[in-house]
Amino acid sequence: MRNISILLKVELLEAIKNIKLIWLSLFFAILGVTQPLIDKYMEVIIRNFGGIEGIMIDPNASEPQANEVLLATFSGQFNQIGLIVLIISVMGMIANEKNSGVQGFIFTRPVxxxxxxxxxxxxxxxxxxxxxxxxxxxxYYYTIYLFGYYSITDFLLFLVFYSLWILFIISIVVLLSTIIKSSLFIGVTTILLSMVFILVGNINESFSLFLPSGVLTLAESQLLQSNSSGFLLMIAPIIYIVINMYTAKVIIKRS
Known part of the structure; x- marks a missing residue:
C-alpha cells in the first residue's frame, strides 16, 4: 500500500504540474453549462442566429424537468465529447513511460x-x-436554477454509479497500454470500445447485465427514478475491471 500511495501522489502532482486538473475541469464545466442553457434558450438562439423559417417549434411543448436536463447533459455531452477528451487525456499514462524508459526505472525499485x-x-x-x-x-447548479429543484442526494448517487463507468474506461486504457506502444492507437481503440458497449446496451437492455455499460442504465434509472435491474448492474463493470487489471498485471510481468 505504501508504494501505491507514493506512486499515486506522483500521478496527482504530475496532473497539477501539467495543469491537467485545470484545463480538464474547465472543459467539463463548459460542457456542464452548455446543455441547460441550450434547453432553456433554444428558441432564442434559433431566432437570433439562424431564424425560425422552416423550423417547427411546438408552442405547447412542456419545459423539460430538471432530471431530464441532467440526463441529457451526461448522455449527450459528458458521455460523448467529454468521454473522448477524457480518454485522450489519459491514453499515454503508461505508454509514454514505457517508451521513455521511466517504467523500467520504476521497476528497478521494489515496486x-x-x-x-x-x-x-x-x-x-x-x-x-x-x-x-x-x-x-x-x-446541477444551472439546471436547478433554470428548471427547478432536483434532490442533491439522488444526484450524488447517480454520480457514484457514473464513476464506476469511468473507472472501467480507465481500466481499458491501462490494459491496452500494456499491449500497445502507440498512445494514439490506445486512445482510438478505447473510444471505439466504449462506444460499442454503449450502443449495444442501448440496442437491447437485456444485455445490460452482461455489459460494463449496464451501470449507465442503472445511473439513468436513478436519475429518472424509474425501474431497473437494480444494483445487479454494478456487477458486470466490476468483473470487467478486475479482469482488465489482472490481465494487465500478467502482461507486464511477462514483458
Missing amino acids: SSLEYISSKLLGNWLISMVCILVGSFVS
Missing part, C-alpha cells in the same frame, strides 16, 4: 506490477472524477 498499474488506475480515475465533478456541479 510490483500490480502496485504500478493500481496507482495508474486509481490516480487517473481520481483526477478524471475531480474534473467531472466540477462540471457536474456546474451543470
Whole structure:
C-alpha cells in the first residue's frame, strides 16, 4: 500500500504540474453549462442566429424537468465529447513511460506490477472524477436554477454509479497500454470500445447485465427514478475491471 500511495501522489502532482486538473475541469464545466442553457434558450438562439423559417417549434411543448436536463447533459455531452477528451487525456499514462524508459526505472525499485498499474488506475480515475465533478456541479447548479429543484442526494448517487463507468474506461486504457506502444492507437481503440458497449446496451437492455455499460442504465434509472435491474448492474463493470487489471498485471510481468 505504501508504494501505491507514493506512486499515486506522483500521478496527482504530475496532473497539477501539467495543469491537467485545470484545463480538464474547465472543459467539463463548459460542457456542464452548455446543455441547460441550450434547453432553456433554444428558441432564442434559433431566432437570433439562424431564424425560425422552416423550423417547427411546438408552442405547447412542456419545459423539460430538471432530471431530464441532467440526463441529457451526461448522455449527450459528458458521455460523448467529454468521454473522448477524457480518454485522450489519459491514453499515454503508461505508454509514454514505457517508451521513455521511466517504467523500467520504476521497476528497478521494489515496486510490483500490480502496485504500478493500481496507482495508474486509481490516480487517473481520481483526477478524471475531480474534473467531472466540477462540471457536474456546474451543470446541477444551472439546471436547478433554470428548471427547478432536483434532490442533491439522488444526484450524488447517480454520480457514484457514473464513476464506476469511468473507472472501467480507465481500466481499458491501462490494459491496452500494456499491449500497445502507440498512445494514439490506445486512445482510438478505447473510444471505439466504449462506444460499442454503449450502443449495444442501448440496442437491447437485456444485455445490460452482461455489459460494463449496464451501470449507465442503472445511473439513468436513478436519475429518472424509474425501474431497473437494480444494483445487479454494478456487477458486470466490476468483473470487467478486475479482469482488465489482472490481465494487465500478467502482461507486464511477462514483458
